[in-house]
Amino acid sequence: MQEGKDVNMTNQELMQKAVEVRKGIIVGTHAAKSGHPGGSLSAAEVFTFLYNEEMNIDPENPDKADRDRFVLSKGHTAPGLYAALANRGFFPVEDLATLRHIGSYLQGHPCKNETPGVDASSGSLGQGISVAAGMALSAKLSNEDYRVYTLLGDGEIQEGQVWEAAMFAGFRKLDNLCVIVDNNGLQIDGAVDEVNSPYPIPEKFRAFNFHVIEVADGNDFDQLRAAFEEARATKGMPTAIVMKTVKGKGVSFMEGQAGWHGKAPNDEEYKTAMDELTKAGEALCQK
DSSP, X not given: OOTTOSSOXXXXXXXXXXXXHHHHHHHHHHHHTOSOHHHHHHTHHHHHHIXXXXXXXXXXXXXXXXXXXXXXSSGGGXXXXXXXXXXXXXXXXXXXXXXXXXXOSOOSSOOTXXXXXXXXOOOSTTOHHHHHHHHHHHHHHTTOOOOEEEEEETXXXXXXXXXXXXXXXXXXXXXXXXXXXXXXXXXXXXXXXXXXXXXXXXXXXXXXXXXXXXXSOTTOHHHHHHHHHHHHHOOSSOEEXXXXXXXXXXXXXXXXXXXXXXXXXXXXXXXXXXXXXXXXXXXXXXX
């Protein structure tokens, strides 16, 4: 159980948190007039679950030695990570509107030296899993029991460095490492299976000695909860959670559209998106 938490959150509470994360993504990308809303929105539930339920973290002490670590390998989805961190109390939610502004500590990719709660800077795709594997090995060598999580995109795993790191992690039996693949099926150039197909993803991780958990709906908290419980119980090998999600999830006109990979909403689109999310949040409060 996380520090600062008395009880586990209900699915309804997590869903309400995810709505707030989505609002933060829209606020940030609209204010910046740039950024990556599509893949941030598809991962809103996993960001929410990790920072409110799964990881051992403390916003009052973000650098505590025994904390679990998170590496955002698909670093361009920083708007989602920032929204999750802000809503967990690492910094003010109001600061999300400074995304990508000169002088802001919320830049286009996470920076460990600037942003509270960020465990690793990330930029070029494919590198985050190597960083996470190094962190996991460090824990093993130091006899520490923290866990390391990293989130990759399905387009990102077209990078060769991902599989070098997977080979290393499997060989070293890093059972404190949890690799999460956000399989929303779309990347900046279109469908991943038309650009450079990474399929079948689960079999590839199994070939590198990973325990693989396939999640049919990565935007569903019951399925995420079961997957992370299984990952935590797995010993002797790292875990890969391959979760099917919807690009742009939660904003109707962004869902399933590759064009929203790296495009910010204009004023009219911002209003439409925020109205939809506000209504979704109100509907959850009435349940």
